[in-house]
Amino acid sequence: MFYIVFAVALFIASVITHIFFCRRVVKTGLHAKAFIFTAIIFFGVYALSVLALWHSPVLDPRSLWGLPFRITAGLIFLLLVPVYLCFYVLTQLTSPSKKILLSISQRGALSRADILAGIQEEHFIMTRLNDLCASGCVARTNDKHSLTSEGQKIAAILNLMQSILGRNVGG
Amino acid sequence: MWEGEGLMTMDVLTAGAGIFSFLIFLSVHFITFRWVRPENLLRSLLVCVVTVMGFPVLLMGFFYILKAADATLQAWICAAILASVLQGLLCFVYVLCVFGPYETSVRMRLVREIALAPPGGISMEELARCYNTEIMVNLRLQRLLGSGDIIEKDGLYRIGREGNFFFIFDAIAAVLKKWIAQ
Numbered sequence: 001m002f003y004i005v006f007a008v009a010l011f012i013a014s015v016i017t018h019i020f021f022c023r024r025v026v027k028t029g030l031h032a033k034a035f036i037f038t039a040i041i042f043f044g045v046y047a048l049s050v051l052a053l054w055h056s057p058v059l060d061p062r063s064l065w066g067l068p069f070r071i072t073a074g075l076i077f078l079l080l081v082p083v084y085l086c087f088y089v090l091t092q093l094t095s096p097s098k099k100i101l102l103s104i105s106q107r108g109a110l111s112r113a114d115i116l117a118g119i120q121e122e123h124f125i126m127t128r129l130n131d132l133c134a135s136g137c138v139a140r141t142n143d144k145h146s147l148t149s150e151g152q153k154i155a156a157i158l159n160l161m162q163s164i165l166g167r168n169v170g171g
Numbered sequence: 172m173w174e175g176e177g178l179m180t181m182d183v184l185t186a187g188a189g190i191f192s193f194l195i196f197l198s199v200h201f202i203t204f205r206w207v208r209p210e211n212l213l214r215s216l217l218v219c220v221v222t223v224m225g226f227p228v229l230l231m232g233f234f235y236i237l238k239a240a241d242a243t244l245q246a247w248i249c250a251a252i253l254a255s256v257l258q259g260l261l262c263f264v265y266v267l268c269v270f271g272p273y274e275t276s277v278r279m280r281l282v283r284e285i286a287l288a289p290p291g292g293i294s295m296e297e298l299a300r301c302y303n304t305e306i307m308v309n310l311r312l313q314r315l316l317g318s319g320d321i322i323e324k325d326g327l328y329r330i331g332r333e334g335n336f337f338f339i340f341d342a343i344a345a346v347l348k349k350w351i352a353q
């Protein structure tokens with residue numbers, strides 16, 4: 001189980017490093033790329049350590065501690081990266097569903113009109129449309145919106161997913 | 172066979188069992204979710220994930236009976252648990268990073284609506300006719316009612332259960348936000 005503990009410990013170290021980075025950096029906003037970069041470095045440490053310990057007599061592979069779950073541990077590390085990012089993104093963004101639930105929770109009971117009014121105040125659609133323009137997926141020309149080549153790639157992936165999943169558009 | 176080679180096989184079997192179980196989940200998901208209505212989405216997803224959870228353990232049990240690797244019972248038990256953990260993580264990442272955004276993301280919906288627009292583009296008014304706050308709220312109320320996270324009575328919506336995933340995720344994010352303190 002050493003490799004599992006080692007991989008998880010390195011992942012926790014990458015999270016701590018990212019938290020320290022976020023606390024120190026002046027620019028606000030999402031620093032997801034910084035975490036991905038940090039995780040790559042720590043995963044590299046894991047990979048090099050595994051190679052170094054490969055035929056080392058330090059760990060007895062027959063003992064519980066020395067069981068060589070190297071690949072499994074590596075995969076767990078890699079999968080924990082998007083798990084952390086999901087929660088990290090939540091620290092910066094509010095989803096409409098979360099807003100609805102928090103509003104109802106704070107007021108006890110809400111009518112549909114009150115819920116709608118609360119969501120409209122947040123301008124979810126406008127802010128996300130602006131984000132798409134800022135990220136280069138959507139081009140805005142004279143109040144007309146069209147997809148850039150980047151946006152078209154995303155649309156193609158969504159169409160592929162629709163053909164696989166057989167589900168209509170969500171939103 | 173050098174000492175530990177059997178256990179190396181165990182590592183490959185563990186990773187393989189976890190990934191294979193996730194592929195089973197995906198197959199079930201692709202087949203059944205075509206007919207799931209939006210209000211039943213969250214509940215169906217949870218049922219699908221929980222149903223396939225035990226599959227890695229069954230698979231590792233099968234490999235144990237076949238003596239696919241030379242390892243102790245202790246190692247096989249660890250391997251079965253790790254295969255379940257791996258499968259669980261794969262499902263979690265798929266639901267939150269792939270299926271979730273496809274099904275619920277406002278940005279993805281906007282991209283799709285703009286993609287369907289004529290070559291000259293789509294104005295804000297035309298876009299609002301296809302997708303607006305009311306449609307967004309209706310979709311979410313449908314899902315939340317279907318999952319039991321909210322209940323509706325006499326025209327008023329109330330929280331259906333306190334321990335729902337949104338509140339749990341929000342609590343974890345709140346702790347993380349406190350540490351980041353931006």
